Amino acid sequence: MRIVVLDDYQNVASNYADWQALGAELEFVSRPIRDTEDLVQTVAGAEVVVAMRERTLFSADRLSRLRDLKLLVTTGRVNASIDLDAARAQGITVCGTESTTSATPELTWGLILSVLRNIPTEDSTVRSGGWQSTVGGDLFGHRLGVIGLGRLGSQVARVGAAFGMDVVAWSQNLDEAKAAEVGVRAVSKEELFSTSDVLTLHYQLSERSRGLVSAHELSLMKPSSIFINTSRAGLVDMEALQDALAEGRIRGAGIDVYDTEPLPADHPLRSTSGTVLTPHLGYVTEDTYRIFFTQAVEDIAAWLAGEPIRQLT
DSSP, X not given: OEEEEOOOXXXXXXXXXXXXXXXXXXXXXXXXXXXXXXXXXXXXXXXXXXXXXXXXOBOHHHHHHOTTOOEEEESSSOOTTBOHHHHHHTTOEEXXXXXXXXXXXXXXXXXXXXXXXXXXXXXXXXXXXXXXXXXXXXXXXXXXXXXXXXXXXXXXXXXXXXXXOEEEEEOTTOOHHXXXXXXXXEOOHHHHHHHOSXXXXXXXXXXXXXXXXXXXXXXXXXTTOEEEEOSOGGGBOHHHHHHHHHTTSSSEEEEXXXXXXXXXXXXXXXXXXXXXXXXXXXXXXXXXXXXXXXXXXHHHHHHHTTOOOSBOO
């Protein structure tokens, strides 16, 4: 049996589980998959493929060309890049894993502090022989606006309260009672964008939420405010965000997700001032990887035994 583990960008997947116990031919692929032909050639002859979150697309067209594929394991329980209906129709079993819920909120606060206190800039200044060159912003007494008060947004909101911030939230179905459970206040979308000093996005991408943050919402933001996105790029009009940053209409942005990943070398965001950019690190932690890969091996072993677990199809 041949198993291909895709998108092992850091060359570490083999360290987080006992893959050898499967007694299979293993291949760990550390580079991004370029296109359909690349995917077909890379996984040719593999009965089992392990996919890291949504880094590689498994559309109906692509799945139809993976003739040998019998089991597709995705890290996490939800993967919008896999056409589950097509997999089911083709007789491909799809299984998932559990994951942590703390990693992305923690990164969110890393980005907030990095942007607000200009940490990357000041680090570079010190390393080049200089000293203080910027004046940072503050959290205590300022307003945190949370867009989406689910599992992740709620964690971010509670940390904001611990910093002494005035925390407000908005989502399409959020009511005051639900917000009160988290200790925050529900406000309108317009109030959230126009009054918050820090706005952070925690929303699931769907056809209804695509483009949730448009040029209009960005135009409501204060010039001193910052915007953080650790959710999905499709939720935001990225061109409008780049314009707002380039024109100095907002203070800055911390971005972990992009329309195209990895981010192209010539992408304008790479040279946009006022930004802290991370390469989709929201879930990339030791504890998360340990869960991902240990349970991926468990999924494969259970499937081989004829008793699949954590099935998505």
